[in-house]
Amino acid sequence: MFDMDGVLFDSMKNHALSWCETMHHFGFTDFTPDEAYMHEGRTGTGTINIVASRYGERRVTEEEEKQIYQYKCEVFNHMAEAKAMPGAYELLRKVVDAGITPILVTGSGQRTLIDRLNREFPSIFRPELMVTAFDVRHGKPNPEPYLMGMRKYNDFFHTTLSQDNFAVVENAPLGVQAGVAAGVFTIAVNTGPLPDEVLLSNGANLLFPSMQALCDHFEEVFC
């Protein structure tokens, strides 16, 4: 089960900057790019609520939440297109060639990136085996997205595989928490600015410094 931002796309820098610009625009001026990395994996609404709650008297309505998230998406969509993460397609090809089924599990609701998946990673992901912000209520760090990924797999193939048959690939602390909480072997790839310790202390079973490094060790890890 592959996370998308920071794993398949080198998109986290754009997300961090667009969150920062958006929060400042709406008056939440203490928000920093590093905070965006710590919130990575939450739904947009989840992030907005946590930040807004620091501004006690300012309660955001559902309508404002929508506006803020829409603004963030617009800022993000005007940025230079995030590239596929180096090593990601090569790893996904190895996964498919080994007879393993890749599942996408992202908290993102950015349609531009989700649409690009098929262009950048042709014939890798089945639409039935994708979990996005449109599927989940809670989002990471809740295990729900990964539990749903396994459920979609079992429903699609009419099987009842347990979590021991799955693995998670994640770059974010909250994503690692979600994978671990779902009871799944969780591999962290540290593609961002946070220290390794943040991923390991959240329970990652293995850690690689990049997707290319995970790809280079594919046989040891997956076979």
Ligand code: MG
């Ligand atoms: Mg991520």
